[in-house]
Amino acid sequence: MIDPASGRTNVWGGFEVKDGAFFAVRNTARFILWRTAAVESRISLEYALLGKPCRLLVNKAAVGELAPSPRRTAAEFGVRLNAGFNFLEFDKTSKDVLTVHAVLAGPREPRRRRHLEEGETLTVGTEGASSRLVFRGRGVLGIAEVLFHEGRRTARTFDRRTSLLSRRIVHAFDDPSPGFVTFTARSGSFDVVENSVVRIPAAPFPGKVPRFTGSPNVFIFLLDGCRPDHLAVYGYARPTSPNLDRFAADAVVFEKAYANASFTRSSVATLFTGLYPESHMVRVMTNKLSNRLLTIPVYLKAKGYRTSLFTAAGNISENMGFARGVDDYFPNIGEWRRAEGGTLPRRFVGWLDREGPLFSYFHFKEPHLPIVPPPPFQDMFSAPKDRAFDHGVLEEFQRKIHAERPFGPDEVRAVVDNYDAAIAYVDAELGKLMKSLKDRGIYDESLIIVLSDHGESLYEREYWGHGAKVYEETARVPLIVKFPASMGLKGRVEAVVELAGVFPTLLDLLGQEVGLDGKSWLPAIAAAGPDDAMAVARSFSKAGDFGLRWRDWYAVVNLASGMETLYGRAKPVFKEIRAGAEDDVRLLFKVRFLDWLGRFAEADDRPVTVDLRSLPKNELENLRSLGYIK
Numbered sequence: 001m002i003d004p005a006s007g008r009t010n011v012w013g014g015f016e017v018k019d020g021a022f023f024a025v026r027n028t029a030r031f032i033l034w035r036t037a038a039v040e041s042r043i044s045l046e047y048a049l050l051g052k053p054c055r056l057l058v059n060k061a062a063v064g065e066l067a068p069s070p071r072r073t074a075a076e077f078g079v080r081l082n083a084g085f086n087f088l089e090f091d092k093t094s095k096d097v098l099t100v101h102a103v104l105a106g107p108r109e110p111r112r113r114r115h116l117e118e119g120e121t122l123t124v125g126t127e128g129a130s131s132r133l134v135f136r137g138r139g140v141l142g143i144a145e146v147l148f149h150e151g152r153r154t155a156r157t158f159d160r161r162t163s164l165l166s167r168r169i170v171h172a173f174d175d176p177s178p179g180f181v182t183f184t185a186r187s188g189s190f191d192v193v194e195n196s197v198v199r200i201p202a203a204p205f206p207g208k209v210p211r212f213t214g215s216p217n218v219f220i221f222l223l224d225g226c227r228p229d230h231l232a233v234y235g236y237a238r239p240t241s242p243n244l245d246r247f248a249a250d251a252v253v254f255e256k257a258y259a260n261a262s263f264t265r266s267s268v269a270t271l272f273t274g275l276y277p278e279s280h281m282v283r284v285m286t287n288k289l290s291n292r293l294l295t296i297p298v299y300l301k302a303k304g305y306r307t308s309l310f311t312a313a314g315n316i317s318e319n320m321g322f323a324r325g326v327d328d329y330f331p332n333i334g335e336w337r338r339a340e341g342g343t344l345p346r347r348f349v350g351w352l353d354r355e356g357p358l359f360s361y362f363h364f365k366e367p368h369l370p371i372v373p374p375p376p377f378q379d380m381f382s383a384p385k386d387r388a389f390d391h392g393v394l395e396e397f398q399r400k401i402h403a404e405r406p407f408g409p410d411e412v413r414a415v416v417d418n419y420d421a422a423i424a425y426v427d428a429e430l431g432k433l434m435k436s437l438k439d440r441g442i443y444d445e446s447l448i449i450v451l452s453d454h455g456e457s458l459y460e461r462e463y464w465g466h467g468a469k470v471y472e473e474t475a476r477v478p479l480i481v482k483f484p485a486s487m488g489l490k491g492r493v494e495a496v497v498e499l500a501g502v503f504p505t506l507l508d509l510l511g512q513e514v515g516l517d518g519k520s521w522l523p524a525i526a527a528a529g530p531d532d533a534m535a536v537a538r539s540f541s542k543a544g545d546f547g548l549r550w551r552d553w554y555a556v557v558n559l560a561s562g563m564e565t566l567y568g569r570a571k572p573v574f575k576e577i578r579a580g581a582e583d584d585v586r587l588l589f590k591v592r593f594l595d596w597l598g599r600f601a602e603a604d605d606r607p608v609t610v611d612l613r614s615l616p617k618n619e620l621e622n623l624r625s626l627g628y629i630k
Helices: 006-007 241-249 264-273 295-304 342-351 384-390 393-401 411-441 499-509 522-526 583-600 615-624
Strands: 015-018 021-022 026-036 039-050 054-058 061-066 069-081 084-091 097-105 121-125 128-148 154-160 168-171 177-200 219-224 254-258 305-313 328-331 356-363 446-453 476-484 489-499 536-537 545-550 553-558 564-568 575-577
Touching: 015 411, 015 499, 026 097, 026 583, 039 054, 039 061, 069 446, 084 097, 121 128, 121 583, 128 583, 154 168, 154 536, 154 545, 168 177, 177 545, 219 264, 219 295, 241 411, 241 446, 241 476, 254 295, 254 536, 254 545, 264 499, 295 305, 295 499, 305 342, 305 536, 328 342, 342 356, 342 411, 342 489, 411 446, 489 499, 489 522, 536 583, 545 583, 553 583, 564 583
Parallel strands: 219 356, 219 446, 254 489, 305 328, 305 356
Antiparallel strands: 015 021, 021 097, 026 084, 039 069, 039 097, 054 061, 054 084, 121 177, 128 154, 128 168, 128 177, 254 476, 446 476, 536 545, 545 553, 553 564, 564 575
16 A cells, blocks of 8 residues: 555655655656565555546556546556566646555455565665654564675674564664665564665865866867777777776776666766756657756856857757757768768867866767777778678668577677778877877866766677667766876776766866756765665666665666566676675665655656657758668
């Protein structure tokens, strides 16, 4: 039974509890259930609705509609609940008023059912919060605490029992380490009558927080679809990135950086705004960046910067909402058959003569699959005799992918050869841009960020590319940041960080605060080693997969199927951990993911759409040649 009387024991988002009912404050409000086994069940609702009919979706599949009713009424639906996560979503318009009084999953029982009947369990997360749970009932309550201190598991188990004088059991917890507590009704039954959570403030920055002196130039260079483990600075054996390797010697190299989406437009929207896709709502092909959101170009333009955007990608264009706040917009977008250099690097060098301070975002289209680099890089890692497959026309590569035909080892090697050669090509172009900054004497005191928007699967799990999947190899990205030389920040960072931290880090350096989803990278730089931060990436779809990285573990959660997969570190990619092993780590990911998801309960959920048919021909051809549209 889900009802307001159960308080925070329910997991929900998009609702507000008032007057003894759940009041929907978002266009999509939801309850979240987790089951140990799949089951065909009934969902019974008590609700009131003013306005139009409201769709009910269970795990993203529509199961029916709630009819408008000004008074409290009932409805019932047959559903299939998955093993794992289940999402009960109410989809309404902004003018509708939906009040949910109770939801019952399963058959009604002849007597009132307690939250914990004998033999049942309740698990709650403990991370970063001081919590107090109060149980009322009669019997013995088993309590099992599991914590992960610096990634190492510790546990303790004990029992608490009620007495003739008191039927209340109070459990308080204030350890900030990631973990969870499981309560089991060993005998008797209990209700949760209080679940109070107070967030523990983050530890203060050790020492003086680094700050900019004045307004240094800011340059962001993005290499589309570049994997860090194919760069020498991250340990790759092939010489794919000599210029980037030299640049890294002047910079901070983040070992475990993750995109928050495995799709370009969504990932760069996060980079520009510091918001997760759940907040900025750029989650599918027809979504664009809203003009209601503060972006880096808008912010820096207001600070007196001359701003520019150089883009070779149809996903990052004026029509997709990325040129707002940009003084100088330089697109070079067209069908993508071969890396041909184009005019963008030359135009960037010319633009540097503008009066500053300067901000520029430069989006390279390489080494995103599929692509053939130009000479002399074309045969850098493969002999001409090996060109039968990888140097064929683009359509041949796409045809084989769409046909889902297995690729042989030689074909895989040929594609990887091309991918590495494309990295070498874009590295050479990047080296020219760095030289232009040095020639003008602005390299040393500029903030320069080199990164990617997502990784690329190279058939490790019989999957090419990115977007539809959110494996570790599609979510992890290179992140190399050169701070102004006067700040003295260099080295390597082991902590997990996200691309959502670009804007917060910039704000931190300028000594300003804006409430954003992402976290500044400066505390991670100051830390001595890995921490307990968790990165979250999502795939290219409204439901889709979520990838979660914590220390040396990676988990994938699919919201539509409830499927959960755990991976452990095993180079070159994470290796799946079979069911039954590392159960405590699996449970930790569950509670952390639900905590993360709960952050967006009050976020605006109105995505801004774009009619793809209205795009210019060159942008349509660009998206089509990349396989995003047919």
